[in-house]
Amino acid sequence: MTNTFPQIPPVAMPKVIPSEFPQQRFHLGEWVRWFQVPNGDFGRVIGVIYTQQASCIATGLHYLVLLDERSPSREICICDFAFEDDIESLEKSSLEGLRGNHV
Known part of the structure; x- marks a missing residue:
C-alpha cells in the first residue's frame, strides 16, 4: 500500500x-x-490571519471560527x-435562538 500525504496548498510571500x-x-x-447563507454556521473566533491574492482569492482579514457543537456543519468540520x-x-439572545433551533 502506498503512503499518501495530504497536499499542502502552495504558499507565496507577497512582494510587498x-x-x-x-x-x-x-x-x-x-x-x-x-x-449570507441559509442555515449558516456559527461559533467563536479563535484566530485571525491576513491573506493576499498570492494565497487566497480574497485579500484581507480572515477569521478562524470554532464551530459551536450545534452549528449545522459541526459534524463534518470543527x-x-x-x-x-x-x-x-451574534448577540447573546441570537446565539441562544440558534442553539435552540439546531438539535
Whole structure:
C-alpha cells in the first residue's frame, strides 16, 4: 500500500508587505455567524490571519471560527475560516435562538 500525504496548498510571500493592516472587526472569543447563507454556521473566533491574492482569492482579514457543537456543519468540520464580509456578530439572545433551533 502506498503512503499518501495530504497536499499542502502552495504558499507565496507577497512582494510587498503592507505597512498597515486593516482594523479587525471581530475579536478573539467573539461569537459570530455566517449570515449570507441559509442555515449558516456559527461559533467563536479563535484566530485571525491576513491573506493576499498570492494565497487566497480574497485579500484581507480572515477569521478562524470554532464551530459551536450545534452549528449545522459541526459534524463534518470543527473549524472554518470566514472572510470578514461573510460573518456578523451574534448577540447573546441570537446565539441562544440558534442553539435552540439546531438539535
